[in-house]
Amino acid sequence: MATGPSITTRRDFLNLAGGGSALAxxxxxxxxxxxxxxxxxxxxxxxxxxxxxxxxxxKPPFKFxxxxxxxxxxxxxxxxxxxxxxxxxxxxAGIRYYDVSPWYGLGLAERRFGSFLHDRSRGEYVISSxxxxxLRASKNASGHDYFPFSPSPNDVIFDYTAAGxxxxxxxxxxxxxxxSLDIAFVxxxxxxxxxxxxxWEAQFKIATTGAFPExxxxxxxxxxxxxxxxxxxxxxxxxxxxxADPDVxxxxxxxxxxxxxxxxxxxxxxxxxxNASLVIGSALNAGFISGSPRYNYGPDSYDIPPAFIDKRRRxxxxxxxxxxxxxTAALQFSAAPxxxxxxxVGVSREDQILEDYTSMHTxxxxxxWADLKSRNLIEQNAPIPA
Numbered sequence: 001m002a003t004g005p006s007i008t009t010r011r012d013f014l015n016l017a018g019g020g021s022a023l024a025x026x027x028x029x030x031x032x033x034x035x036x037x038x039x040x041x042x043x044x045x046x047x048x049x050x051x052x053x054x055x056x057x058x059k060p061p062f063k064f065x066x067x068x069x070x071x072x073x074x075x076x077x078x079x080x081x082x083x084x085x086x087x088x089x090x091x092x093a094g095i096r097y098y099d100v101s102p103w104y105g106l107g108l109a110e111r112r113f114g115s116f117l118h119d120r121s122r123g124e125y126v127i128s129s130x131x132x133x134x135l136r137a138s139k140n141a142s143g144h145d146y147f148p149f150s151p152s153p154n155d156v157i158f159d160y161t162a163a164g165x166x167x168x169x170x171x172x173x174x175x176x177x178x179x180s181l182d183i184a185f186v187x188x189x190x191x192x193x194x195x196x197x198x199x200w201e202a203q204f205k206i207a208t209t210g211a212f213p214e215x216x217x218x219x220x221x222x223x224x225x226x227x228x229x230x231x232x233x234x235x236x237x238x239x240x241x242x243x244a245d246p247d248v249x250x251x252x253x254x255x256x257x258x259x260x261x262x263x264x265x266x267x268x269x270x271x272x273x274x275n276a277s278l279v280i281g282s283a284l285n286a287g288f289i290s291g292s293p294r295y296n297y298g299p300d301s302y303d304i305p306p307a308f309i310d311k312r313r314r315x316x317x318x319x320x321x322x323x324x325x326x327x328t329a330a331l332q333f334s335a336a337p338x339x340x341x342x343x344x345v346g347v348s349r350e351d352q353i354l355e356d357y358t359s360m361h362t363x364x365x366x367x368x369w370a371d372l373k374s375r376n377l378i379e380q381n382a383p384i385p386a
Contacts, residue, residue, distance in 0.1 A: 132207075257329065260379065280340050
């Protein structure tokens with residue numbers, strides 16, 4: 001299997017990146033099929049990263065980014081010291097797109113990213129956060145029910161009204177210590193969110209006259225560059241494309257080697273028709289593809305459908321036969337579609353950024369992808385990395 005330069009330690013990587021600018025180093029963090037869109041000044045975008053299409057939809061100018069879920073202590077404790085080391089490693093590796101949310105650790109992730117980024121030039125990186133969940137400090141906070149490993153004293157309040165959206169962004173800017181966001185995603189306005197009062201459709205109706213037009217106003221004011229919804233199910237994305245004019249949506253847990261048929265055949269065409277794009281999240285199904293005992297954000301192995309466990313086994317067999325790392329293949333697969341403006345991955349260890357770097361520029365033989373299609377393990381019309 002052909003690969004790029006041998007990198008075994010962080011020092012090796014920093015020596016490689018040191019030969020040019022950080023942005024140049026970031027250019028290798030994508031499969032060959034997508035590399036043309038990596039840099040901020042890529043063709044089809046102006047210097048602010050806004051697509052030069054007739055609708056002027058914003059697209060993140062970096063194809064690869066770091067997600068903030070692990071630094072919100074969702075799955076385990078990450079200390080402040082370790083969080084800072086992870087962010088330092090990501091920055092040194094040339095990563096310049098970061099995705100956070102008030103939800104991740106109920107403020108913890110945003111505070112950590114803000115502490116790290118506050119002395120970096122704002123023009124050097126792109127950051128997205130979420131709206132729809134306000135935080136309120138409480139002596140009897142129930143936030144630990146959601147994030148048992150986070151020390152946050154906050155409760156969460158779901159609010160998709162115009163006033164709630166504006167306050168959410170203002171609060172995020174204060175926690176992050178910056179004056180603007182690049183992207184705001186309306187968070188978890190989705191059928192799988194069981195905490196929504198009256199159900200997701202009732203809250204979506206509120207967002208239609210509240211969140212969506214307010215985000216458009218914030219875009220026009222320059223507080224954000226683009227907006228969309230960030231969800232784990234397809235229906236809210238399709239509905240939003242029908243009733244509003246989003247720039248980019250966060251498609252989480254929906255386009256992976258394990259599960260991608262619906263996104264490929266139903267969501268992608270609708271996104272193309274509106275000249276929008278997608279940020280792909282949870283390409284590993286929250287670590288399931290690389291061996292985690294949970295699938296997506298389920299609590300334990302009891303919730304994993306047996307068909308998915310069997311498919312992972314079959315994928316591993318094909319990967320082993322071709323000498324391919326399955327995790328690497330999964331990341332590249334999710335980054336390959338033309339509608340994927342960026343791929344974001346969570347990082348919970350400092351050395352994981354080296355693994356991400358290696359995965360995103362390692363060459364995978366075409367025979368591997370052909371074998372997956374011949375065994376019907378991926379859809380016949382699924383795009384594959386060049």
